[in-house]
Amino acid sequence: MAVIIIGVVLLVAAAVGFYFMRRARDELHAMIGAETLPVNQLELLRKASDDVGARGGFRxxxxxxxxxxxxPEGVLISELSKTVCVWFRYVVKRRYxxxxxxxxxxxVDRGSETVAEHTSWExxxxxxxHSVLIGVDPNGTKPDRPEQVVDRFEPHNPQGPTVFGFQLPNILDNSGTVGYEYKEWVIRPGRRLYILGEVHDKIGPLVIGKPEQKGFFIISTxxxxxxxxxxxTQHRLLAFGIPAAALAAIVCIVLGIVL
Structure with a gap:
């Protein structure tokens, strides 16, 4: 029975791996097929769209x-480390x-649960x-490889967890709490970015964001x-690992049935 369960787990892993392999392939094809354009050229394309009566419909x-x-409203200040940034995300987990x-x-069973998290939407x-600006609509998307500015663990305080000296209410107190893990990531002003997405003029100025229809949205440092x-690399590794996992799964299931 245990061998069959292992086989089923391997089959599920192969199916999940297949999904990520196809996604990696599709993202790669999208990047290869997309042009890298300066904002000035995008403005010219938008003007041509306006000239044929499609103002606000440029894509x-x-x-x-x-x-x-x-x-225009200014920089953001991240919640945990108070870092000056344009984007941030934090996660607080309870270890128990x-x-x-x-x-x-x-x-003794050990585990963790997320008690607080936030991703900036601004x-x-x-x-x-060429020093020309274009708006970016992150739409809650997690960027690839942002800078991590906080990675710390604080032992459990019976009075409640603290966030860099600020006392939080102790709504999750129980004897099983070991402590709290804090992590935060930011994108600082001036950080060089690569963005794949859809440029539009729905709000007037050009903005790049997540495609309305099918497509990929990548923000990467x-x-x-x-x-x-x-x-x-991800595609190659999965292309090798998926058949191996599927074959091992079949062998385990057959052995489990026979034995």
Whole structure:
């Protein structure tokens, strides 16, 4: 029975791996098929669209590169580290231990749960290599390889967890709490970004964001070539691992049935 369960787990892993392999391939193809355009050229294309009576209806899937720039309202300040940024995300997890007694023996189960998390939704801008700005609508998307500015663990405080000296209410207190893990990521102003998405003029100025229909939206602190190389490596590894996992799953299930 145990061998059959292992086989089923391997089959599920192969199916999940197949999904990610196809996604990596599709993302790579989208990057290869998209042009990297300066904002000035996008403005010319938008003007041509306006000239034929399609004001506000311009759509163009492409890539843009440049430096992150604050929105007109100014920079953001991240919640945990108070870092000046244009985007941030934080996660707070509770680590716990649960004691169970079975067959006269003491068993300790360890785990964690997310008690707080937030991703900034505010837009920002990108200044291309010709110093022309274009808006960026992150739409809650997690960027690839943002800078991690917080990675710390604080032991459990019976009075409640603290966030860099700020006392939080102790609504989750129980004897199993070991402590709290804090992580935060940011994109600072001036950070060079590669963005694949859809440029539109729905609100007037040009903005790049998630495509309305099918398509991919990638915001990365890595270069286009680095992202492509990573996707190729991921695809190759999965292309090798999926058949191996599927074959092992079949062998385990057959052995489980026969034995």
């Amino acid at each position: 163009k899937e492409c890539e843009v590169v440049g430096a992150a720039h604050p929105r 231990e649960r004691v169970r007694y079975r067959d006269g023996r003491r068993h 837009g920002y801008a990108l200044r291309d290599d 890595r270069s286009e070539q680095e992202v492509r190389d990573s996707l190729r």
